[in-house]
Amino acid sequence: MxxxxxxxxxxxxxxxxxxxxxxxxxxxxxxLLGAIYCLFPxxxxxxxxxxxxxxxxxxxxxxxxTGFFDNVAELFAYRDGVFWLWAANTLIYAxxxxxxxxxxxxxSGYALAKYRFPGRNxxxxxxxxxxxxPAVVLAIPQYLLFSQIGLADSHWAVLLPQILHPYGIxxxxxxxxxxxxxxxxxxxxxxxxxEGHLMTRVALPLxxxxxVTIFLFQFVAIxxxxxxxxxxxxxxxxxxxxxxxxxxLQAGANQPALYNLILTGALLSIVPLIALFLTMQRYWKTDLxxxxxx
Amino acid sequence: MRRxxxxxxxYLFLTPAIVLFTLFLAVPIAYTVYLAMHRTRVSxxxxxxxxxxxxxxxxxxxxxxxxxxxxxxxWLRVLGYGALVLVVMLGLALLFALLLDxxxxxxxxxxxxxxxxxxxxxxxxxxxxxxxxxxxxxxxLKAVLDVDYLGATTVTYSMANVAVWGGTGFNMLxxxxxxxxxxxxxxxxxxxxxASEVQIALRVKIPMLTPAIVLTTVFSIIATIQVFTxxxxxxPLTNTISSTWSPLMKVYRDAFVTGDLYSAAATSxxxxxxxxxxxxxxxxxxxxRAFREG
Numbered sequence: 070m071x072x073x074x075x076x077x078x079x080x081x082x083x084x085x086x087x088x089x090x091x092x093x094x095x096x097x098x099x100x101l102l103g104a105i106y107c108l109f110p111x112x113x114x115x116x117x118x119x120x121x122x123x124x125x126x127x128x129x130x131x132x133x134x135t136g137f138f139d140n141v142a143e144l145f146a147y148r149d150g151v152f153w154l155w156a157a158n159t160l161i162y163a164x165x166x167x168x169x170x171x172x173x174x175x176x177s178g179y180a181l182a183k184y185r186f187p188g189r190n191x192x193x194x195x196x197x198x199x200x201x202x203p204a205v206v207l208a209i210p211q212y213l214l215f216s217q218i219g220l221a222d223s224h225w226a227v228l229l230p231q232i233l234h235p236y237g238i239x240x241x242x243x244x245x246x247x248x249x250x251x252x253x254x255x256x257x258x259x260x261x262x263x264e265g266h267l268m269t270r271v272a273l274p275l276x277x278x279x280x281v282t283i284f285l286f287q288f289v290a291i292x293x294x295x296x297x298x299x300x301x302x303x304x305x306x307x308x309x310x311x312x313x314x315x316x317x318l319q320a321g322a323n324q325p326a327l328y329n330l331i332l333t334g335a336l337l338s339i340v341p342l343i344a345l346f347l348t349m350q351r352y353w354k355t356d357l358x359x360x361x362x363x
Numbered sequence: 364m365r366r367x368x369x370x371x372x373x374y375l376f377l378t379p380a381i382v383l384f385t386l387f388l389a390v391p392i393a394y395t396v397y398l399a400m401h402r403t404r405v406s407x408x409x410x411x412x413x414x415x416x417x418x419x420x421x422x423x424x425x426x427x428x429x430x431x432x433x434x435x436x437x438w439l440r441v442l443g444y445g446a447l448v449l450v451v452m453l454g455l456a457l458l459f460a461l462l463l464d465x466x467x468x469x470x471x472x473x474x475x476x477x478x479x480x481x482x483x484x485x486x487x488x489x490x491x492x493x494x495x496x497x498x499x500x501x502x503x504l505k506a507v508l509d510v511d512y513l514g515a516t517t518v519t520y521s522m523a524n525v526a527v528w529g530g531t532g533f534n535m536l537x538x539x540x541x542x543x544x545x546x547x548x549x550x551x552x553x554x555x556x557x558a559s560e561v562q563i564a565l566r567v568k569i570p571m572l573t574p575a576i577v578l579t580t581v582f583s584i585i586a587t588i589q590v591f592t593x594x595x596x597x598x599p600l601t602n603t604i605s606s607t608w609s610p611l612m613k614v615y616r617d618a619f620v621t622g623d624l625y626s627a628a629a630t631s632x633x634x635x636x637x638x639x640x641x642x643x644x645x646x647x648x649x650x651x652r653a654f655r656e657g
Contacts, residue, residue: 093467096462096465096467096468097467097468097469097470099458099459099462100459100462100463100468100470100471100474100478101470101474103455103459103474103477103478103531104473104474104477104478105477106528107477107478107480107481107528107531107532108477108480110489110492110493110496110528111480111481111484111492113492113496113503114492114495117495117501125501126500126501130503131503173379173380173383174380176376176377176379176380177376177377177379177380179376180372180373180376180377181373181377184372184373184376186370186373186374189373192377192381195384196380196381196384199384199388201585201639201642202388202392202635203585203588203589203631203634203635203638204589205589205591205611205614205631205634205635206391206392206395206631206632206634206635207387207388207391207392207395209395209614209618209624209627209628209631210390210391210392210394210395210398210628211387211391213394213624214390214391214394229383229386229387230387232383232387233380233383233384233387233388238380264372265372268376289482289483292485293484293485293486295485295486295487295591295592295595295596296591296592299595300615300619310485311485311486311487311488312487314485314487314488314491315487315595315596318491318494318596318599318600319599322599322600323599325500328495328501331491331495332495335488335491335492338485338488339483339484339485339488342483342484342485343480343483343484345483346479346480346482346483347476350476353479353536
């Protein structure tokens with residue numbers, strides 16, 4: 070009986086493959102359309118950034134221009150090289166913030182996954198509940214509180230509020246639960262290792278792949294954040310690239326002569342993230358419980 | 364000296380997270396609530412010390428926010444924009460995830476990476492790229508569809524396109540990851556029963572994906588209601604976007620341009636309440652339906 074069903078199914082599938090030739094390529098074609106849609110603006114700005122101000126309006130859209138290096142030089146000279154400062158600030162905010170965030174998430178996730186203690190669920194729910202609090206409720210009071218202690222418009226005002234990340238804690242907990250065998254911790258305890266020692270020498274090394282994922286997500290989130298630095302900062306020497314680009318756009322939107330500067334700035338501010346993203350492909354996961362078993 | 368027992372360690376590990384939670388979440392929330400229930404009263408001519416006092420006004424600011432016509436217009440705009448973004452973005456994310464998961468697709472890796480790529484582009488940069496693509500003087504899109512992409516009615520669609528472009532990849536990845544976790548033998552069983560790939564997608568995969576679809580929808584609702592970056596970054600390029608286009612933009616204007624922190628706090632709580640209401644409402648609808656069907 071089973072053999073008959075399988076044979077029918079097989080025949081049907083073979084039949085489908087012949088009759089449905091156009092259908093066979095449809096999924097691939099749809100996905101490629103999606104890919105083109107997603108790549109097009111990036112590809113366009115790559116070309117636009119190579120054009121001199123004159124070429125931008127006169128040459129065909131998809132023809133490379135001759136002004137790329139002039140554009141870059143002009144951008145780096147803009148207001149005494151403020152673009153460099155924006156890039157450096159972004160690196161401080163995103164790099165430093167993501168490092169601290171990963172550390173806090175990993176330690177919290179490990180504690181929540183591997184210890185049984187009163188209040189465990191309450192603390193977990195409280196920390197995770199933070200994800201439901203809209204950023205808008207936080208940004209204004211955070212600004213006011215920072216200005217009361219004289220730290221608004223400082224690097225700290227952008228760095229500190231972005232360390233706690235509910236999703237990071239959630240991922241770390243899931244990863245710790247899957248990647249750290251209880252038996253290993255017990256063996257360590259029998260050997261007389263302290264809890265702090267167990268965390269730094271046994272647990273955290275096992276959590277490194279998960280921590281890379283958390284770092285990447287947080288790095289991108291901080292790099293892309295606009296609202297918080299926009300509200301906190303007034304001094305353009307402390308701007309990250311997002312806010313810097315916005316001020317560049319505000320200054321140049323009505324002056325077509327500045328368009329090439331803005332487009333080059335946009336290109337240079339997305340290149341590092343795209344590079345990071347392509348080189349770290351295998352760490353971009355949203356489900357860490359399956360990744361740990363491999 | 365006695366070493367602390369194992370009981371104290373998890374709390375020690377969780378201390379950084381709890382301190383950050385208190386400083387950057389709990390205190391700001393409490394402060395917002397406080398501000399939302401107060402207002403400055405000016406007595407006499409408003410001169411001299413003590414002429415301006417902060418007084419408790421209960422729910423007056425909330426009543427004012429709910430009666431504010433400008434804010435309502437913002438809500439209507441965001442409702443239209445949000446519905447469009449949610450349906451198209453999540454629809455495409457689901458379609459792409461299902462296509463990637465079907466065995467017949469070629470170049471799947473390339474498409475997956477390309478569609479996820481916009482996730483690495485900051486919202487400001489994405490808006491800037493598309494904004495320039497919409498500009499009549501530069502637009503290669505004119506060749507596709509000759510309309511004013513930044514006109515009074517078209518601007519909503521143009522902005523929705525930026526959000527769809529930026530958000531589809533991440534949601535696709537979440538759904539795709541969830542799809543990969545479904546046991547393959549379920550499909551084999553359906554295939555033996557003669558189900559086609561499309562039937563398997565509709566009858567097996569989508570029902571199994573429900574939790575992931577619900578999760579992505581809730582987070583997309585929260586993010587969409589708080590739309591700020593796209594309209595703010597598009598403003599320099601067109602005069603069709605007012606400074607109060609979205610509710611969050613009005614909060615920003617109240618707080619930092621008009622200097623009315625009390626109204627801003629009340630409005631931000633209203634925004635938070637509405638986004639939580641819609642998220643939980645959505646969860647409820649989904650749960651009720653699941654129960655009825657089960």
